[in-house]
Amino acid sequence: MSDRYQFDVIEKKWQEYWAANNLFKTTEEAGLEKYYLLEMFPYPSGKLHMGHVRNYSIGDVVMRYMKMRGYNVLHPMGWDAFGLPAENAAIQNGIHPFVWTQDNMEEMKVQLKRLGIAYDWDREVATCKPDYYKWTQWIFVQFFKHGLAYKKKNPVNWCPSCETVLANEQVVDGLCERCSTVVGKKDLDQWYLKITDYAERLLSGLEGLPGWPEKVKLMQKNWIGRSVGAEVDFPIEGSDKKLRIFTTRPDTLFGVTFMVLAPEHPYVAELVEGTGQGAAVDEFMHRLQYLSDIDRASTTLEKEGVFTGKYVINPLSGTKAPIFIANYVLMDYGSGAIMAVPAHDQRDFDFAKKYGLDIVPVIEPENPEIDLDRLEEAFISDGKMINSGKFSGLPNREGIARITEFIEKEGIGKKSINFRLRDWLISRQRYWGTPIPMIYCSECGWNPEKEENLPVLLPTDVKFTGKGESPLTTSKSFEDAKCPVCGRSAKRETDTMDTFLDSSWYFLRFCDSQNEAEAFSKDNAKYWMAVDQYIGGVEHAILHLMYARFFTKFLYDIGSCSVDEPFTNLLTQGMVLKDGRKMSKSIGNVVPPDVILKKYGADTARLFILFASPPEKELEWSDAGVEGSYRFLNRVYRLAAELAEAVAGAPGSYAAVTGADKEMDYMMNYAIKKVSNDISTRFSFNTAISAIMELVNEMYKYKERADRSEGLVKKALDSLILLLSPFTPHICEEMWQMAGHSGCVYKAEWPAYDESALVMDVTEIVIQINGKVKERIMASSGLDRDGLAEAALSDPKVKALLEGKKVERHVAVPGKLVNFVIRA
């Protein structure tokens, strides 16, 4: 034991103690209330960054607090270990991705232990290991068996630099999320998961998640993008075919003046045939082909199109409308065709203006200043229906329902709901991912590998060129397989899965990570799920969190999992900034955690990160602030060292007698209440720490008193150590021992506060005149409204201020203030 705070010695000592006693191991204890706490597992890049330190420090406070509150806390950690960087390392340095990843996992595990985070490492998982990806494959097979996995040839997003397919989600502003290359299109046979079958439930399930930030739920809601409207069939003139469209505005059906198809629409060739428009259409299509996705998707791109030469008949009004092809209609939403109502849709309006098409208003604005005959822009608000046959005169909102009813009755169309959400493209032309366990037989088609043959192992005899097709095709033996149905020789799928599949169920594997017979036992999953608190970066608000919800709902449906929402409460932590900007290598403002750990230790790093900002906000890194946190821990340590010896034989109880005792007693109980409340209900760690600092300040004052109560000093010191221990566990273990306790603080009980100590004899009351603070008086705590006013009026200064003024009335709030309202 030393008088000086030697963080390096202390931290090493206690980390070894925790490990040697296997303190963080968790089992399924039937008698205890469970608490499943999870931080998003990292990609093993090799080194922790400050964002990780923040994420895991936040989690560890909750872990240690809940543990002290008596919960059986599951707090596991693992590795999202498949992904591109490992493969790039293989290409550049010739290191096998497995070796590179394994080294990184080991290095990062050492760093996590160095931070003192209380994880049950016995449950560690790595998604790149066969004992894990075997079950990722198994889940994929279940998807296939339930008709939710299918293969489709489609123009896909293709990154020419990474030479791989990207999901829509991985294309940001038309650029590859990873390398920022302009994304192109390529026709490929790809595996998809039918997440759209779950669109409705993914949306409605959000309402059952009050513990999620509104912001995240809103982002998911927008991403799913539910639109209610109608499908309507328009007969094509001179053909027995009908053109099906989707609209959210059936109330504007009488205003249709033309139709527009997506360029990829299957009817295009047939429609154009024999109309003389062939050359014009060809020319238009040719031009579109050379537009990059980024231009094609741009809203500033001028709307362009070409007439097909054919017309439809409006099934409601009987009028003729020309069919166009245009660049602003998307093939993969709705039916790839729209009815155009230029008077009431801005895009249709722009197009009509450019090509001189009719604009027929069918909704009348309430505002008389809008002249429907000279529209400058589309009128998109509500109004009364006009020019709409027997529906004229209705408010348009009502018209939507009435027209939908009518077309259903007439067999022209029906109510329909469309989602912005698309099916999930999961094929990747990459090596370092879970092999898709599918086999193609020329007789039987695509079938999954037999479950008893899983996992389909990644081959090791592959070449990493970084070019062309999946590296799995370079293996000599991988592709050769037997058809699981007929036994003939067949070919394996050589693409691997999007790594988001791996991370969509890891929280379930943690419930039972060593299970060799199944992905996880139902019983264990039932015991632990759902995750009570999930913590991670807001960058995963949409993709990861939605995919994990999708997997959980599916596993619930097939009876594997007892809950259909995986995460009850979600905390999205803010970024760590330096000089107002995200820490990044290219800016050169990165503060590496190991440098801070070496100089100040883990406790200081954790304390600073938790104190500097509330967890959901951005955190501005400050070297001076770290220094301050370090000073505080030194101050606490000196206090403990001084008091521990002094109070070694102090009584276990105390009576607060003098005013100073009462203040000390109040401060201690206030701190216990505040810290408990801040951790458990608000995750407000910064204010919890400030309350602890106030307690320390008070203790420094109190200990100087000659008449101090030794029993109170002892109680205050114990409370201080316990309150601080979730934030800075190592120094607290050391001080706990110094204070004469034999067990470790991790297993100690969280302190309780005494409500009666929080009631003071006198309270400061603010006296206001017309809402402005004029005086403060000390009044007995129990005073009611009248008593307060009386006390205020008897104060000489208040008397003087009110002299000669007419008090109209007063407002008194017990325990807070009195406000006198006087005439000006």
Place this chain on the structure above:
RNA sequence: GCCGAAGUGGCGGAAUUGGUAGACGCACAGGACUUAAAAUCCUGCGAUCCGUGAGGUUCGUACCGGUUCGAUCCCGGUCUUCGGCACCA
């Protein structure tokens, strides 16, 4: 463009239900200790004006207005910053 969040001292932030704005910390300044420095301890620290002083005045939570005895908090409008979506019919 649409949707959402935020704006408080020199800085990070606090004020939990409409009731003392600026807790706690950083930085800074002055002082104590020291031969000196570091460390530590003490004091001050939104602006303004009045006063030698004790103390007091007025303004102040992005801006303009409203509700209220009382507004950082509620309502309407404006500006700025950040985030999400972006031709989704």
